[in-house]
Amino acid sequence: MIGPSFLCGQFAMLLLAAGSARGGGIFFRKSPPASYRLGLQISGFALLTLSLLLELYDSDFPIVATTTWIGLLSLEVLIAALICTALNARKRSSR
Numbered sequence: 001m002i003g004p005s006f007l008c009g010q011f012a013m014l015l016l017a018a019g020s021a022r023g024g025g026i027f028f029r030k031s032p033p034a035s036y037r038l039g040l041q042i043s044g045f046a047l048l049t050l051s052l053l054l055e056l057y058d059s060d061f062p063i064v065a066t067t068t069w070i071g072l073l074s075l076e077v078l079i080a081a082l083i084c085t086a087l088n089a090r091k092r093s094s095r
Contacts, residue, residue, distance in 0.1 A: 006072050008051040013080035015044035026088050048073075 017023035019040030024031040032040075052069050059065035 005051045005054040005069065008047050008054060009072055009076040010079060012044045012047035012051060013076045014083065015040050015047065017080050017084055019044060023084060026084050026091065
C-alpha cells in the first residue's frame with residue numbers, strides 16, 4: 001500500500017511544515033497562534049503514524065516495510081520543501 005501511505009505522509013509533511021513558525025508564514029497570510037500550530041503539528045504526527053501503519057498493514061516483512069517507509073519519508077520531505085520554496089518565492093514576487 002505504497003500509494004495511500006505516500007499520500008498520508010505527504011499531507012503530514014505539509015501539516016508539519018505549516019505548523020512550524022516559519023512555515024506558518026508561508027502557508028498563511030500571517031503566522032498562526034501557537035495553539036493552532038500545535039494542532040497542525042499533532043495532526044501531522046498522527047498522519048505520519050497512519051502512514052507507517054498503512055505501510056505495515058499488508059506486509060509480510062515488517063523490516064522491509066519500515067525501510068520502505070523511511071525511504072518514502074525522505075521523498076515526502078523533499079517534495080514538501082520544494083512546495084514551501086515555490087510558495088515562498090511566489091509570495092515574495094507578488095509583494
